[in-house]
Amino acid sequence: MLEPEAVHTGMAAVPEGWAYKVLYVQPTVLCEWAERDGAAPGAARWVVFRDPALRRALLGAHAALADEPPGLAVEEAVLAAIGGLAPHLRSSASTRERGRNEHAAVRRARLHLQDRWDQPVSLAELADVSGLSRFELTRRFQQQNGLTPHSFQRDLRIDQARRLLSEGVPAAAVAAACGFADQPHLSRVFKRLVGVPPAQYARAMRR
DSSP states (O other): OOOTTOOOOOOOSSTTOOOOOOOOOOHHHHHHHHTOOSOOOBOOSSOOOOOHHHHHHHHHHHHHHHHSOSSHHHHHHHHHHHHHHGGGOBOHHHHHHHHHTSOHHHHHHHHHHHHTTTSOOOHHHHHHHHTSOHHHHHHHHHHHHSSOHHHHHHHHHHHHHHHHHHTTOOHHHHHHHTTOSSHHHHHHHHHHHHSSOHHHHHHHHHO
16 A cells, blocks of 8 residues: 555566556545545555455455446445555544655755656756755655655656546647657656556557
């Protein structure tokens, strides 16, 4: 179980490769389905655990989403999966506490990258925004975000590219809009990070 924006890899752990299913849940859904107000709870950045009941519920949700028409069957299956997550979530208070522990200089640099995700940003510019030296910023940024500033911005661009491709925007226009040098550049980075070329991803999203 991973929180949104948690850095992770889908690379195979064994030479034979592996297959897995993923359920992406918007954090607000946890509160909406529970019909309560307040900030969404969080999970540890890396949580690996055994929970046979939750596993069955997640498999049931995947099966319903794949095989059932929209309606009660899907909603009940997804609700069961979300309900099974409850014992493994932290309260919103502990989530906010973790946020306060983030170095303020790193937070400034991260926000600067998020605001300029599609623009060229130099390390000197980030260092000036954060108030740290380039060396110290790079070290702290990777320590707290799991990625270097360049990799963080690259992932922001890929997230936007996925959204645009799913909306039917041509790959060449996506490359220009998301700060890539050209369409081949987008294709190389996209395939390396997502696992499929942009055109194949777009077709799958349309289906």
